[in-house]
Amino acid sequence: MLRDCILELGGSWYAYLPLAEFAYNNSFQSSIQIAPCEALYGRRCRSPIGRFEAGETNLWGPDLVQEAMDKVQLIRQRLLTAQSRQKSYADKRRRGLVFTIGDKVFLQVSPMKCLMRFGKRGKLSPRIIGPHEILDRVGAVAYRLELPLALSFIHPVFHVSMLRKYISDSYQAFEAPVTSLDEKLSYEEEAMTIVDRQVRKLRSKEIVFVKVLWRNNTIEESTWEVEKDIQAKYPYLFQSRGRYLN
Incomplete structure (x- = not known):
């Protein structure tokens, strides 16, 4: 609902938040x-779209309290039913992974571009670290898990869904590159070069965008970013102005 309001109302969407909350x-x-609203107050809210007779309530004292308690119990039962239904949907895609003490596992991480918005993730970016x-x-x-000193600031307890079983193979052993992670197990992707430049008009303003090629990504995975944000973070990319990749 909020996404539809933002797309429809543009930059003034925050002024219509009370209407979205009411809806x-x-x-x-x-x-x-x-x-x-009906769960909280016991009656539907009157609106110009759907009018109805509000009626009168003659419940007082113990009767009013008992009706509220009955409604709370009913809502709790319905929530438990909904949770059980959602759990059955999720369990169909889950695997019963069980590890023992001493096993080695890979830890799944989530790559993130540290910009004002999330960009397209690269296919060649590492998804797991370890073992x-x-x-x-x-x-x-x-x-x-037993984490290295470089990850000492991260809490060492992880859900089983973030772990992948490690199978030792001495013939395929190699040194993995060191990846700097933050507290949310995300890492910052580095911009390599500017591929293209474009000026877009938004209402009465002109905003300059640049197409950025990120490390470990292909040219097809380049993303459009605001030029001033990239220039503030990667000023060395703008030293040779006007020279872009084709």
Whole structure:
């Protein structure tokens, strides 16, 4: 809903947030089978689109409290039903991975361009690091790993979905490049060169964009970024102005 408002209203979308909030609070929710406003106040909100007689409520004291408690129990049951349904959908795609203490596993990381928005991820960028040894099992679906000193600032407990089993092969051993990670297990991709330059007109303003080629990515995976942001972060790319790749 918010995405549609932003696309439709452009830069003034924040001024219409109360309308979006009103529409959301009065929309039917499949998880609780009623609208959030009706769940909170016990009645639907009156609006010009759907008018109805509000009626009168004669509940007082214990009767009002009992009705509220009954509604809370009903909503909880419906939420549990919705959670169970979503869990059954997710379990169809999950694998029952179980590791033992001493096993070595790869750790899955998520690459991220440290710009104002997320860009297209490169196919050749590393997705896993390691291997790392399992030190302990925490609960049913989490494991504690032995991380190197370079990753000492990261909490060593990870969900099983982020781990991949490591199979030792002495004939294919090689030294993996060192990747700098942040606290969210993401790394910053480095811009290599400017491929193209383009001026786009947005309302009454002209914004200059540059097409950036990132390290470990192909020329087809280059992304368009705002020139002033790239120039502030990678000034050396603009020393030879007007020379771009073809």
